[in-house]
Amino acid sequence: MKAVGYSIGFLIFRIMETKKIALVTGANRGIGFAVAKKLLKKDITVIVTSRSEKDGQQATEKLSQFGKAVYYQLDVTDEKSIAACYAFAKAEFGKLDILINNAGINYDTHQNIENADLDEVLTTFKTNTLAPLKIIQTFLPLLRNSDKARIVNVSSGSGALASQDGTTPGYSLSKLGLNGVTLAFSNQLKGEGILVNSVCPGWVRTDMGGSNADRSPEKGAETIVWTALLEDKSMTGKFFRDRKEIDW
Ligand SMILES: NC(=O)c1ccc[n+]([C@@H]2O[C@H](COP(=O)([O-])OP(=O)(O)OC[C@H]3O[C@@H](n4cnc5c(N)ncnc54)[C@H](OP(=O)(O)O)[C@@H]3O)[C@@H](O)[C@H]2O)c1
Numbered sequence: 039m040k041a042v043g044y045s046i047g048f049l050i051f052r053i054m055e056t057k058k059i060a061l062v063t064g065a066n067r068g069i070g071f072a073v074a075k076k077l078l079k080k081d082i083t084v085i086v087t088s089r090s091e092k093d094g095q096q097a098t099e100k101l102s103q104f105g106k107a108v109y110y111q112l113d114v115t116d117e118k119s120i121a122a123c124y125a126f127a128k129a130e131f132g133k134l135d136i137l138i139n140n141a142g143i144n145y146d147t148h149q150n151i152e153n154a155d156l157d158e159v160l161t162t163f164k165t166n167t168l169a170p171l172k173i174i175q176t177f178l179p180l181l182r183n184s185d186k187a188r189i190v191n192v193s194s195g196s197g198a199l200a201s202q203d204g205t206t207p208g209y210s211l212s213k214l215g216l217n218g219v220t221l222a223f224s225n226q227l228k229g230e231g232i233l234v235n236s237v238c239p240g241w242v243r244t245d246m247g248g249s250n251a252d253r254s255p256e257k258g259a260e261t262i263v264w265t266a267l268l269e270d271k272s273m274t275g276k277f278f279r280d281r282k283e284i285d286w
Contacts, residue, residue, distance in 0.1 A: 057106075059131045059184075060266065061085040061123075063114050063173065064141030066093040068244035069192065069262070071101070072255035073138055076263045078105030082136065085127060087112035089119075089141075114141045114169035124176045133183035136266045139170035139216075140192040144208055145246055151204040162208035167215035174223055174234075181232055188266045191220045193236040193277065199286055217277060217286055224275030233274040237262045240279060 060077045064070040066088035074084045074097075083106040088094030091111045098109040110126050113119045127134055144162045149155060170191050181187040196206055197213025217236050224234035239258035241251040247258075261281050277284050 056131065056133070058082040058135040058186075059085065059127070059133060060136035060138065061087060061127065061134055061177070062138040062140055063087050063112060063169075064089075065101075066090065066097040068246065069239055069242055069255050069258045070138070070140040071097055072259035073140060073262050074101055074107065075104055076256070076259050077136070077266070078107055080263075080267070081105060083108065083131070085110055085123075085131075087123060089113040114139075114173060115164050117172060120169075120173055120176050124180070127177070127180055132180070134177055134180035135184040135187060137174065137177055137181065137187075137189045138192065138262060138266060139173060139190070140262070141169065142166050142192065142194075142246070144212075145196075146206050146208045149207060151207045154207040159208040159211065162212045163215060166209070166212035167219060170216060171219045174219070182230065185231075186269075187230075187232040188268060189223065189232065189234040190262055190265045191216050191234070191236045192262060193217055193220070193238055195238045195279065195284070197236075197238075198277070198284070220277070221275050221286075228274060231271055233268055233271065235265050235268075235274060236277045237265050238277070238279040238284065 060082050062070050062074045065074045065086040074086050077084050086098045086107050086109050094109050098107045101107040110123050112123045143165045193216050194213045195201055196210040197217050220234055220236040240253045241247055242253045242255055242258035243251040261278050264281050265278055277286050
């Protein structure tokens with residue numbers, strides 16, 4: 039009995055004492071890579087994830103100069119992959135302080151709401167909306183082991199209600215849905231002090247944003263990281279850009 043008491047006490051001590059642990063999806067390039075770099079520079083341990091193991095390992099090698107970067111393969115649309123990543127994080131760290139749902143696809147400028155291919159819309163929803171939902175569901179037990187758990191869903195101004203003008207229908211509706219996921223979890227988890235917010239990074243020079251975008255990935259990552267480190271417990275269920283609230 040004493041031994042059990044001791045080991046539970048030790049476990050709690052370990053959870054309280056270890057550094058913050060963050061997980062970033064799609065961290066091999068673009069905004070996700072820049073977010074991982076910023077978190078590492080703040081002495082936060084980062085679980086760098088990507089769907090391609092080769093790309094992710096290469097990114098982790100580069101990121102390792104900034105702090106403790108640990109790689110794990112994660113295809114956000116694959117429930118088995120999500121479960122395996124959860125098992126890894128649980129065994130390795132026993133908690134998760136920061137979850138950044140960054141992976142996203144398909145800024146579908148080639149179609150509009152009148153002619154949108156619904157298979158394509160569905161595929162976009164699976165990555166941009168349902169995957170973050172499943173990842174939050176799965177990682178909740180580890181987030182509950184943190185005393186300051188923060189979930190950041192990387193959304194877009196295209197997901198705002200006022201932006202629903204019929205263009206980029208798969209992308210815009212999927213980010214509108216992602217904002218719904220943010221609101222639903224923020225209300226569900228408010229009593230537990232787990233903050234859940236959406237962030238629009240602005241127009242960023244990545245493969246998705248293109249070379250004409252006005253922001254660097256580092257600039258795009260800024261408010262995502264700021265949101266991941268919010269102290270004020272009332273700051274949940276919000277949509278931020280440039281550290282300011284914007285309309286849903
Ligand atoms: N760039 C912008 O202007 C802008 C503006 C507003 C919002 N955003 C949002 O910011 C986030 C990051 O975008 P970005 O500009 O950095 O785009 P990006 O350069 O195209 O990178 C997208 C990332 O998502 C990953 N990804 C896609 N599907 C995945 C899957 N099934 N499993 C795991 N990872 C997956 C990609 O991995 P692979 O390398 O394997 O493809 C890549 O790492 C997205 O949610 C995007 O919607 C971007």
